[in-house]
Amino acid sequence: xxxxxxxxxxxxxxxxxxxxxxxxxxxxxxxxxxxxxxxxxxxxxxxxxxxxxxxxxxxxxxxxxxxxxxx
Numbered sequence: 001x002x003x004x005x006x007x008x009x010x011x012x013x014x015x016x017x018x019x020x021x022x023x024x025x026x027x028x029x030x031x032x033x034x035x036x037x038x039x040x041x042x043x044x045x046x047x048x049x050x051x052x053x054x055x056x057x058x059x060x061x062x063x064x065x066x067x068x069x070x071x
Contacts, residue, residue, distance in 0.1 A: 011067045015056065022052060025059050032063050 013019050013028070026044050033040030047058045060069060 012070065013067060014070045016071060022055055025055060028067075029059055029063065032066065038062070 011028075013025070018024070019028075026047060029043050029047060030040040032038075033043050043058070043062050047055045050058075056069065059067070
């Protein structure tokens with residue numbers, strides 16, 4: 001049997017898995033910012049100004065158009 005491949009666009013991160021930790025998200029933010037020509041240092045600093053939820057929300061605000069986050 002041949003099944004249709006699920007088409008996905010962009011990057012997907014499962015926040016409940018190993019890629020959902022703060023260090024991974026900070027690294028991903030730096031890499032994405034560099035690729036997009038954004039100020040990665042400023043974005044990472046903003047991400048670290050609060051708790052984990054603040055970090056995730058800041059990441060989503062900057063990269064939500066490219067990255068899908070799952071809980």
